Amino acid sequence: MWRRVASLSPLVSSSKSRLLNQVQVAYGFNAWQMFSTQVLNPVEGGVSDSRRTPFVTFVLGGPGSGKGTQCTRIVETFGFTHLSAGDLLRREISSNSENGSMILSTIKEGKIVPSVVTVQLIQKAIETSDSDKFLIDGFPRTEENRIAYERVIGAEPDIVLFFDCPEEEMVKRVLNRNQGRIDDNIDTVKERLKVFAELNLPVIKHYSKKGKLYKIDGTGSEDEIFERVRPVFAALRYPVLF
Numbered sequence: 001m002w003r004r005v006a007s008l009s010p011l012v013s014s015s016k017s018r019l020l021n022q023v024q025v026a027y028g029f030n031a032w033q034m035f036s037t038q039v040l041n042p043v044e045g046g047v048s049d050s051r052r053t054p055f056v057t058f059v060l061g062g063p064g065s066g067k068g069t070q071c072t073r074i075v076e077t078f079g080f081t082h083l084s085a086g087d088l089l090r091r092e093i094s095s096n097s098e099n100g101s102m103i104l105s106t107i108k109e110g111k112i113v114p115s116v117v118t119v120q121l122i123q124k125a126i127e128t129s130d131s132d133k134f135l136i137d138g139f140p141r142t143e144e145n146r147i148a149y150e151r152v153i154g155a156e157p158d159i160v161l162f163f164d165c166p167e168e169e170m171v172k173r174v175l176n177r178n179q180g181r182i183d184d185n186i187d188t189v190k191e192r193l194k195v196f197a198e199l200n201l202p203v204i205k206h207y208s209k210k211g212k213l214y215k216i217d218g219t220g221s222e223d224e225i226f227e228r229v230r231p232v233f234a235a236l237r238y239p240v241l242f
């Protein structure tokens with residue numbers, strides 16, 4: 001397992017100095033990781049393939065908090081590959097896979113699809129991609145999801161973004177989303193909010209304790225929110241990745 005020197009920071013970590021501190025922690029860690037890879041896994045010619053260890057960001061927040069919207073902006077600006085767990089599951093439904101009907105009814109009820117299914121889809125998406133840096137959007141949703149991912153992938157995420165948004169605003173956004181989603185109705189949204197509070201907040205707290213969490217104020221315009229996100233990734237540029 002990777003070694004990381006991280007402070008136990010509280011859930012609220014939006015001050016500039018804390019942000020820079022966390023970024024430096026991430027920088028130092030990844031530089032170490034890259035160095036270790038070079039030493040331990042030399043390839044022909046003595047040049048290592050350190051890019052085999054991807055940089056993974058989990059993107060969390062309640063339904064309608066703006067995860068997908070901000071992921072698009074991060075992809076445009078910083079070149080990450082966006083893996084939305086919800087999109088991977090919806091693709092399974094449309095491809096009539098054996099799990100399709102189970103996934104459909106789970107999403108319709110606002111519940112959580114079994115970890116084995118979601119982790120396998122994420123693992124496959126990572127493995128079949130050439131990318132070195134991923135945004136995993138809307139996952140892990142539960143502690144069980146998190147533990148299953150870390151066991152199967154064999155690593156923790158490098159950083160975790162959490163879009164913090166009042167319930168009222170999230171409900172308004174979801175009900176105006178207009179993407180024809182079966183779960184964007186008031187009854188399912190209420191259940192999703194409950195599931196978020198009960199099962200997802202513990203995951204967020206876990207990563208906060210590990211010093212990996214960036215809590216972002218998810219209110220305001222898309223541009224305003226992105227200006228809060230930008231420094232997280234700008235400061236990580238990058239011997240960290242390449």
Ligand SMILES: Nc1ncnc2c1ncn2[C@@H]1O[C@H](COP(=O)(O)OP(=O)(O)O)[C@@H](O)[C@H]1O
Nearest residue numbers: 062063064065066067068069173177220221222
């Ligand atoms: N800052 C914002 N202000 C108003 N509407 C927003 C904002 N960010 C996103 N939206 C809209 O809210 C809805 C939910 O956003 P989305 O990114 O899909 O959230 P999530 O992936 O967290 O559910 C979408 O229709 C999106 O266009």
Ligand SMILES: O=c1ccn([C@@H]2O[C@H](COP(=O)(O)OP(=O)(O)O)[C@@H](O)[C@H]2O)c(=O)[nH]1
Nearest residue numbers: 063064085086106107110111112113138139
């Ligand atoms: O890891 C995941 C991600 C999503 N979902 C299901 O898919 C739905 C939609 O997820 P998505 O992330 O697309 O919703 P968002 O939060 O973006 O509105 C969730 O309510 C869950 O029912 C799940 O079970 N596991």
Ligand SMILES: [Mg+2]
Nearest residue numbers: 067068086138
């Ligand atoms: Mg989304």
